[in-house]
Amino acid sequence: MSKLCLLKRMFLALVFVCPILAFSQNKSSINPDSYLLPSARPDRIILNLSENPLESIHVNWRTDTTHVVSHLEVAKATSGPEFRDNTEQIKAVTETLVSQQDEEPTIHANYHQVKLTGLEPGTSYVYRVGGGEFWSEWFQFTIPEDDQEVNFLYFGDVQNEVVAMFSRVFREAVINLPKMDFTVYAGDLVNHESADFEWGGWFEAGQWIHATIPSMMTPGNHEFSKNPATLTPHWNAQFNLPINGPEGLEETTYEVNFPELKIISLDGEQIDESPRYRKAQMDWLRTILTENPRKWTVITFHYPVYATAPDRYHDKMIDYIRPILQEFKVDLAIQGHDHAYARGRAFEENGKLDFGKGTVYVVSVAGPKMYEVKADAWMERKAYGTQTYQWIKVTKDVLSFKTYTALGELYDSFEIHKDSQGGNTVVNNIPDTPERLQRK
Numbered sequence: 001m002s003k004l005c006l007l008k009r010m011f012l013a014l015v016f017v018c019p020i021l022a023f024s025q026n027k028s029s030i031n032p033d034s035y036l037l038p039s040a041r042p043d044r045i046i047l048n049l050s051e052n053p054l055e056s057i058h059v060n061w062r063t064d065t066t067h068v069v070s071h072l073e074v075a076k077a078t079s080g081p082e083f084r085d086n087t088e089q090i091k092a093v094t095e096t097l098v099s100q101q102d103e104e105p106t107i108h109a110n111y112h113q114v115k116l117t118g119l120e121p122g123t124s125y126v127y128r129v130g131g132g133e134f135w136s137e138w139f140q141f142t143i144p145e146d147d148q149e150v151n152f153l154y155f156g157d158v159q160n161e162v163v164a165m166f167s168r169v170f171r172e173a174v175i176n177l178p179k180m181d182f183t184v185y186a187g188d189l190v191n192h193e194s195a196d197f198e199w200g201g202w203f204e205a206g207q208w209i210h211a212t213i214p215s216m217m218t219p220g221n222h223e224f225s226k227n228p229a230t231l232t233p234h235w236n237a238q239f240n241l242p243i244n245g246p247e248g249l250e251e252t253t254y255e256v257n258f259p260e261l262k263i264i265s266l267d268g269e270q271i272d273e274s275p276r277y278r279k280a281q282m283d284w285l286r287t288i289l290t291e292n293p294r295k296w297t298v299i300t301f302h303y304p305v306y307a308t309a310p311d312r313y314h315d316k317m318i319d320y321i322r323p324i325l326q327e328f329k330v331d332l333a334i335q336g337h338d339h340a341y342a343r344g345r346a347f348e349e350n351g352k353l354d355f356g357k358g359t360v361y362v363v364s365v366a367g368p369k370m371y372e373v374k375a376d377a378w379m380e381r382k383a384y385g386t387q388t389y390q391w392i393k394v395t396k397d398v399l400s401f402k403t404y405t406a407l408g409e410l411y412d413s414f415e416i417h418k419d420s421q422g423g424n425t426v427v428n429n430i431p432d433t434p435e436r437l438q439r440k
């Protein structure tokens with residue numbers, strides 16, 4: 001080969017290969033969310049409510065696939081470091097989830113879960129997850145007392161820009177309120193059901209709080225792919241919710257029982273999409289409410305019975321779910337989907353609505369996506385364009401409900417008083433502030 005020919009070939013190589021190399025290097029470093037990829041260090045650590053929160057709690061976490069085996073260590077908490085002398089180690093149940101984010105390469109990750117049982121009410125525990133050189137920090141949680149009041153947070157859709165825009169709401173709630181027993185998410189936790197970095201963002205927004213305060217979540221339409229409605233495989237891999245509902249709806253339709261509070265999740269998307277799963281949920285709901293010995297019943301599902309705008313009403317929730325809530329006197333329904341705030345009552349009888357009777361319905365939104373709210377007769381308080389968090393306190397005879405804006409301002413407040421016959425009286429304590437109704 002002549003010198004000229006060699007130089008020409010080198011030149012061509014530089015012209016054609018370098019851009020390819022530069023592109024591939026760019027591609028691997030271009031995604032600012034690549035810090036959400038799995039590693040040997042456990043992440044996405046979360047406590048889930050079990051069906052009996054006074055005896056057990058469920059833990060999930062993620063690693064890369066080099067960790068085929070992962071462990072949880074647990075001990076009763078002590079005021080000093082000596083709890084480390086008395087730990088129990090439990091091997092996790094592990095499954096591999098293959099997922100993707102946009103055009104990025106396929107992501108392989110191992111999801112690990114442990115069900116902690118035999119726990120004692122009123123006792124604090126510490127736990128960590130991982131193994132070898134890659135353990136998490138120790139997290140601490142407390143099992144509620146059996147005769148204690150129950151306090152929990154409720155968030156509407158977080159869904160969009162979760163790290164950027166939901167984190168402050170969550171943190172304000174944790175800073176401003178007493179310690180919560182658990183958190184409820186009313187669906188649409190992410191925007192694209194199987195986008196792995198969106199789920200990473202959801203976990204990132206909660207960080208250590210998810211690992212410290214147990215959660216229960218009900219799925220929204222954005223947790224499903226369409227035709228037919230299929231729950232994202234992320235759900236069962238990364239959560240570890242009760243499986244005491246109808247067959248085929250594990251971890252989406254279930255109940256959690258505190259001594260005087262039953263809290264139920266229904267799978268709203270399958271009520272909407274599947275006659276079979278709709279009927280299964282209606283039959284199951286009737287059964288558990290018929291046999292319900294508890295004083296208070298709260299239910300969560302994504303599609304609201306009464307919407308925040310008349311053109312958003314969900315006929316199936318009205319036709320199939322409302323009659324059951326009315327018949328069994330469910331106290332409170334906490335819902336999502338409408339990207340606005342509204343709270344009120346409407347009890348249907350002979351085709352007429354009684355706005356002073358029955359289940360209290362709430363719709364709220366915790367993320368930044370906002371839809372207009374249109375005044376409707378069922379609403380006692382409403383808001384447009386307002387990210388909120390809700391604190392619900394359940395005591396022996398009073399359920400207290402408070403809604404705060406992201407600024408920590410009380411926006412709505414009411415109590416449900418239960419009499420000795422099981423009848424409810426709603427007491428309004430709405431703050432004397434104007435309703436937020438306009439696009440700014």
Ligand SMILES: [Fe+2]
Pocket residue numbers: 188220221222302336337338
């Ligand atoms: Fe939705």
